[in-house]
Amino acid sequence: MSSAEQYIRTEHPVIDSDPHFTRVVRYFRGSDYVAWGGLTAGGPAVLLALERVRPAAGPKGINVALGVATAMSFMGGFLYSYQKSSLRFWGWEENAREQAMNKVEMEQRAAAGLPAYGTPTMDEDAQAAAARNSKFAALKFAAIPWFNTTNHKYHLADTKSEN
Numbered sequence: 001m002s003s004a005e006q007y008i009r010t011e012h013p014v015i016d017s018d019p020h021f022t023r024v025v026r027y028f029r030g031s032d033y034v035a036w037g038g039l040t041a042g043g044p045a046v047l048l049a050l051e052r053v054r055p056a057a058g059p060k061g062i063n064v065a066l067g068v069a070t071a072m073s074f075m076g077g078f079l080y081s082y083q084k085s086s087l088r089f090w091g092w093e094e095n096a097r098e099q100a101m102n103k104v105e106m107e108q109r110a111a112a113g114l115p116a117y118g119t120p121t122m123d124e125d126a127q128a129a130a131a132r133n134s135k136f137a138a139l140k141f142a143a144i145p146w147f148n149t150t151n152h153k154y155h156l157a158d159t160k161s162e163n
Contacts, residue, residue, distance in 0.1 A: 008090075010090065010091035010092055011091070011092075012088075012091040012092070012093065012094060012095050013091050013095070013099060014089075014090060014091040015088070015089045015090075015091065015095060015098055015099060015102045016089045016090075016102070016117075016155050017089075017090060017135055017136070017155055018131055018134055018135045018136075018148050018152075018154060018155055019086065019089045019148065019155075020117070020118065020148050020149070020150075020151065021147040021148060021149050024082055024085045024086055024089065024147075025082070025085070027085055027088070027089070027098050027101060028081060028085050029085070029097065031084075032081035032084055032085055033081070035077065035080055035081055035084070036074075036077035036078055036080065036081040037077065038077070039073055039076055039077030039080055040070065040073045040074045040077045041073070042073060043069040043070060043072060043073025043076070044066050044069045044070050044073065046069075047062075047065055047066060047069045048062075048066075075145075079141045079145060082138060082141075082147075083138045083139075083141060086138035087138075090136070115151075115153075116155075117151055117152070117153065117155055118151030119151055120150075120151045120152055120153065121150070121151065122150060122152070127150065127152035127153065127154065128152070128154060130148070130150040130152055131148075131150075131152050131154035131155075133146065134146060134147065134148035134149075134150075135148075135154070
């Protein structure tokens with residue numbers, strides 16, 4: 001760990017400070033899917049309720065708006081669920097289920113002789129830059145949706161006890 005990297009004190013154990021996109025999605029809970037579905041349905045539902053108050057001009061006016069509202073709600077619901085899952089990885093929310101899943105996953109990777117967080121495909125400098133750009137990026141979804149899609153070694157998690 002470099003001097004610039006510091007641990008953040010959390011109530012729950014930190015599993016991974018920069019989890020890979022596929023890992024975050026694999027660790028979604030049922031409640032994450034329910035929230036995603038509810039938010040996806042919520043956008044068009046609000047639009048249809050507003051349609052009853054003040055109808056759109058013309059018969060096709062609402063169709064395009066419903067399509068846009070559904071797409072935006074789907075994306076917003078996904079980002080919300082992704083952020084909730086990320087918070088559990090960071091130890092900011094209760095994460096007992098994720099700890100157990102992580103332990104099993106790390107044991108399987110160690111038994112197979114694989115690196116804990118995947119095989120890096122970039123040089124050291126590129127890995128460090130990728131980690132700096134994506135670490136805690138789920139907090140910045142309002143500005144830009146940014147995900148960790150690279151394998152690197154900068155995770156601020158103790159894998160020695162897991163390997």
